[in-house]
Amino acid sequence: MKIAVACDHGGYRLKNVLMKEMVNQGYEVIDFGTYNEESCDYPDFASKAAKAVASKECDKGVVVCGTGIGVSITCNKVKGIRCALVHDVFSAKATRAHNDTNMLAMGQRVVGEGLAIEILNAWLHSDYEGGRHDLRIKKMMDLEEE
Ligand code: RB5
Numbered sequence: 314m315k316i317a318v319a320c321d322h323g324g325y326r327l328k329n330v331l332m333k334e335m336v337n338q339g340y341e342v343i344d345f346g347t348y349n350e351e352s353c354d355y356p357d358f359a360s361k362a363a364k365a366v367a368s369k370e371c372d373k374g375v376v377v378c379g380t381g382i383g384v385s386i387t388c389n390k391v392k393g394i395r396c397a398l399v400h401d402v403f404s405a406k407a408t409r410a411h412n413d414t415n416m417l418a419m420g421q422r423v424v425g426e427g428l429a430i431e432i433l434n435a436w437l438h439s440d441y442e443g444g445r446h447d448l449r450i451k452k453m454m455d456l457e458e459e
Contacts, residue, residue, distance in 0.1 A: 324377030
C-alpha cells in the first residue's frame, strides 16, 4: 500500500516519526515535503499529498502541521478527499469505520509521538464498515458537485 505524506515546518518532526513507523511496517511512503523546519505554507505541501490520493497515485495520505487544522482543511478542499483531523485512538478507528476517510491529519503541537503512532496504527488498520454509512458518505461527496 502506498501512503502519501506531507507537512509544514510545524509538523516536520512528527511526519518523520510517522514515516519511519510506516516504512518499518512495509508501507511504501511518498513524501511530498516539506523537507526541513524552515517556515513554509502548509497548503503547498498538503495539497500535493491530497492530489496524489485523489488521483489514486497513492492509496491513503497522512498530513501533519502544528495543529493539524491547516493541513486537514487544505486536503478536504481537494475533490475526492475525506481527511479526518484526529487526536485520539477512538476517533481514528471510528473515522475509518464510519467515514471511510482516505487521509489522516494530526498536529505535532497537540499530540505526543507515542499517541500519534497509536492513532496512526488505529487508522491504518481499521476498515470501513459500509452498510448504512454508504449513503451518508454519498451525501457528503455529492456536495462537491454543487
Ligand atoms: C504554523 O505556524 C501553523 O500555523 C501551522 O503549522 C498549522 O498549525 C496551521 O493550521
